[in-house]
Amino acid sequence: MTDADGFEITEPKTEQEIEDYYRLRYERLREPLGLPPGTEREDAIEAASTHMIVKADGRVVAAGVWAVGMHQDPATGQRVPFVRFRQMAVDPEYEGRGIGSAMSKHVEARARELGATQIVGNVREENVAYFERRGWVVVGPGETLFGTLEHVAMVKPLS
16 A cells, blocks of 8 residues: 555565564664663464564664454443554654654554454554553553553553
8 A cells, every 4th residue: 555645554564574564663662771682572362463564765664563452342242353553663854744644544444444343553652642642542551662661551542
């Protein structure tokens, strides 16, 4: 999918795209925490996730990952799908150009196609306002990762 700004949102396909994808996730999300390379690949749901990249100017400038899960809808009692969105990283050179918003909209559209009722995520405290501006709601404290990195649990309702 290519948006109006010329960003192409796709899954990494080539070895180079896969390497660039993981490199960006590492450099933006793990290296600043002093974590070793490889920690960006360690989540238990990594293999069952859908990986996405944003390409601009012929290179990978953003990365993100999402996975589908099931939960019980409190209103109906039925099991329905939800999407967990995580590890969004944008190259600093491309921040502020709407790439994060394009990725979020892409995941939202895919989630709706799957019949998901919500998107969930653990958001770093410094990014809560960004997600709130996009319709996400704080639902409580999130996970503490790596012993010190506080997160906030957030949900984007889709109904």
